[in-house]
Amino acid sequence: VKGAAETFTEMNVWDVVVNAGKEAVISVPANHSLSLVVLRGNVTFNGKDQAGAGQLVGFENGGGEVRIAAGSEEVKILLLSGVPIAEPVVGYGPFVMNTAEEIREAINDFNSGRFGSIH
Known part of the structure; x- marks a missing residue:
């Protein structure tokens, strides 16, 4: 859904929920920087890196897919991506x-x- 706020560069702010034992794959545009804040639960990113509630995870620039896997409980994540303002x-x-x-x-x-x- 497109929000009412206008920004100087393209950006995304997503509230992501992944059910227990499930995985979500999110595509990020090549020109976006990406950070994810784990709000609830424990998550594995791209099959190897783990983070828990209250942690901020930053990704190197460059587009691609991010795999988000929930463990034995549902996870909630705030996804923040956008074109750097330079x-x-x-x-x-x-x-x-x-x-x-x-x-x-x-x-x-x-x-x-x-x-x-x-x-």
Whole structure:
């Protein structure tokens, strides 16, 4: 399903559930970076690498198929893939910008109340 949000580059955010003892095969476009977050259960990727709940798994760039196998219990995974933005990225806490100066500005804006307030 196509969401309402617009992005600068193509991306996918999928909620994936694989039943116990089953395997899913997901094709990823060649121009996408791919990360998977295991939300529940234990999973085996491509027949060899394993991860459990709370772990982030990153894949080398380049398309292809990823095999996701569930063990004795159902697994739930958040799939994140997309075309890299090819820009510098600087992160600090919840702030993600292009430069350290932009991070400082964002922190100052937040501390000054320019991000708004929740009542």
